[in-house]
Amino acid sequence: MHWACLLLPQLALDGVLRRHPAPHEPLALVTGPMQRRVLHAVNPAAKALGLRAGMGWAAAQALCTGFVTVEHDPEATERLRRLLAAWAYGFSSQVSTDLPHAIVLEVGGSLKLFGPWPRFEARLREELRALGIRHRITVAPNPQAARVLANVGDGLALDEEGLVAGLGRISLDRAGLDPAVATAFSRMGLRRLQQVFALPRDGLARRFTKDLLPWLDTLRGLQDAPLRHYRPPDRFDARIELEQEVESNQALLFPLRRLTADLAAFLAGRDGGVQRFVLRLEHDRRPDSEVVVGLLTAEREAAVLFELARGRLEQARVPAPVRGLRLLARELPPFVPARRDLFDPRPQQAVPWLQLRERLRARLGDGAVHGLAVQADxxxxxxxRRLDGDVAMAAKAPAAGRPRTPLPAASTTAVSYMDSCPHLRPGWLLPEPQPLPDNGLRLLAGPERIESGWWDDEEARRDYYLVETAQGQQAWAWCPAGAHGPWTLHGWFA
Structure with a gap:
């Protein structure tokens, strides 16, 4: 087996920077009681000012001013780690968050799917950078050894043959030992793990706790240490608290983009989609506002989710300043990717039909977009006929293997005198036929006779013609069967 360790050394700080509108400005996380506030973590800009993690709040204020402070939230950090575990679940079914400050996943069984390890590793790094997470990645035959390797450097890898020798070169202060045990070994003159591996087991068992020998055996692959495997939840719930109250919908787009990106990563990990989610706008001293985003089909692309949510949010009325934004998704159906040709003929600027439909619904409203279906008449x-609501899904495309029936062909003639040319249909059919004055009309094609409706007392016996008006417009007009007037306009050609 091959286990990869994703060490997350600055996860608490990354969780703040990825949702902060100005991540490159000096920023520090603060923690501790009010009497002894200390800096938990600082970003590179704050470090350049001389601030350091562990520095007292008073000393930091005396050293410089003008840096932003954010309260350290351990629960938010743990939620972010679970989100990353859900993302990692898309690469392996064996994912664990048991080891400190890291996520481990078994990658040996995924190499055939994602390619050799260098390519696989590059993909992991690319997606972690897109999520705004700093990291180290190492590989070893067992998760504990991979976690120890991550303490030493980034990109390290050990196989079965070089495991013991590679671990033996690691200094004890980076070997993940209990601090008291590491100090005891240091006083004995030991500096590296290979020296500890060479000590008699009976002596180690007598002088140290009972956990030491099993841990050393686990590192060397002599025994397995059970880990709890992560399982993604059946719902998504994420929240971003804003630095200050916001009154404009446009100011909510930045946290909205981050939330939809996290939702997309969560859905990709569980190989699912979302068909309905709720944006909850939190206010002070009044109930939260909700913006419901519903889709006709399951989706999981980050750009599409953001575009749809933005359209709904821009249509919503914000009754009060917003202090927090929350995204909840409880309906997570299976996701079936749209079938595409190997050589896609669409131009780069074209938008797939499903995305265009959802974008129009978000911008114009659910009632403004509907489907069409043919009728045997x-x-x-x-x-x-018109298809409203979710029934419009039936009109999105014909099923595989089903013959395509274009809408214009549904009104084919029963009797036609135009055997030499195809039946023409206008792109714009009027809601109600209108009288058409016979002022310089020129017949271009026809007649095409339609006789139908005798069974419902609305019988139609018409001869249709393609005509051109005096202004050069091409129209679809009819007159009673066998007659040459009066003319009735039924549609226009583009």
Whole structure:
């Protein structure tokens, strides 16, 4: 087996910077009681000013001013680690968060899917950078050895043959030992793990706790240490507290982009999609506002989720200043990717139909977008019907293997005198036919006779023509069957 360790050395700080609008400005996390406030972590800009983790608040204030402080939230850090575990679950079914400050996953079984380890490692790093997470990645035959390697450096890898020798070169202060045990070994003149491996086991058992020998055996692969495997939850719940109250919808787009990106990473990890989620806008001294984002089909692309949520948010009215933004998704159905051709003929600027449909619904409202379906009726005004709501899914595309039936062809004629040319249908059919004055009309094609409807007392016997008006417009007009007037306009050609 091959285990990868993703060490997250600055996870608490990364969790703040990834949602901060100005991450490159000096910033520090503070913790501790009010009487003894200390800096928990600082970003590179704050470090350049002389601030250091562990520095007292009073000393930091005396050294410089103008840096931003954020309260350290251990619970938020742990939620972020669980989110990263959900993301890692998309690469391996064996993921664990038991080891401190790290996520470990078994990657040996995933190499055939994601390629050799250098390519796999590059993909992990790329996606972690996109999530705004600093990291180290190491590989070893067992998770504990990979975790110890991450203390030493980044990108290190050990196989079965070089495991003991590679671990033996690690100094004891970086070997993950209990501080009291490491200090005792140091007083004995020991500096590296290989010296500890060479000590008699009976002596180690007598002088140290009972956990030491099993831990050394686990490092060398002599025995297995059970780990709890992560399982992704059935819902997504994430929240960002804003630095100050916000009154504009536009100011909420930055945290919204981060939340939808996290939702996409969570969905990719569990190989699912989302069909409905809720944006909850938190206010002071009044109930939260909710913006519901519903989709006709499951989706999980970060850009699509953000675009749809932004459209709904821009349409919403914010009743009071917002101090926090929360995203909840409880309906997580399976995700079926859209089938695409190997050589996609669409231009780069084209938007797939499903994304365009959801974008229009978000911008214009659910009632403004609907589907169309054909009906078995030759009368043009009755050859189609409207599909509202979720039923519009049926009109998105024909199923595989089902013959495509274009909408215009639904109103084909029963009797036609145009055997030499195809039936023409206008792109714009009027809601109600209108009288068309016979002022310089020129016949271009026709007639095409339609006789239908005798069974429902709305019989239609018409001869349709393609005509051109005096202004050069091409129209679809009819007159009673066998007659040459009066003319009735039924549609326009583009």
């Amino acid at each position: 030759h009368r043009p005004e009755r050859a189609w």
